[in-house]
Amino acid sequence: MTSELILLMQDQEIRKAFGLRLKELRKQKGWTQKELARQVDIRFAQLNKYECGMHIPPIERLIQLSTALGITLDYLVMGNEENIQPLHNRRLMERLKELEQFDHEDQETIIKMIDAMIVKRRVEGAISPIDNPGS
Template identity: 30%
Template sequence: MSNEVNIASKIILLRKQRGWSQMELAKNISASREIISRYERNESVPSIDMVVKLADVFGVTVDFLVGKSNSASLDKETVNRINNIQNMDDKTKSVLFDVIDTYIQNFKTKQAFIK
């Protein structure tokens, strides 16, 4: 039941962040307003196909919608970049991770001084 609640609350949150009515969301995924309402009231759970449509229209991952990821910021663009990195050879990945780690450390250092 907890995943159902997560899906319902996430659909509401993402829809409202975009300023969409239930009708607008329904049109964007070729569904009825009534089914969107039922999802949001946690009276019905979206099918896998519908979860994919919702993820696509909101620009988030299926994992985020179903509660397997807590980060909405891990959007599809980020996931695509991660997938591209996974296809790189080990030497290229190592260099890239060194660069990323340097930027992360610099960011954390700056944040520490701000507080």
């Protein structure tokens, strides 16, 4: 971590903003603090301190958190949305926003259906060269 970033993360407002962002991202995934803490191999109490803006994780932990949450390190640390890829399909985006209002169980069901479709497409893509050797 650069010395500028270390100094920046010592600022209380930035720590609080980081903590709120971390908490919101965790909740968007439908995870408890214990679930996220388990995924990045830290104690629940430590994650709670991060979310409260009391502490900032070391760079290795920041990377683990950003990976687990599926977001860029830049967004996790600074809230910079420049590197976030927007959805270009308006209908898809509208439906995803609507799905955020569903309860957690229904969201998980839909995510599993989407995951199944993605796996199906990948498998079909992997098999098609075998089916069509001349292509």
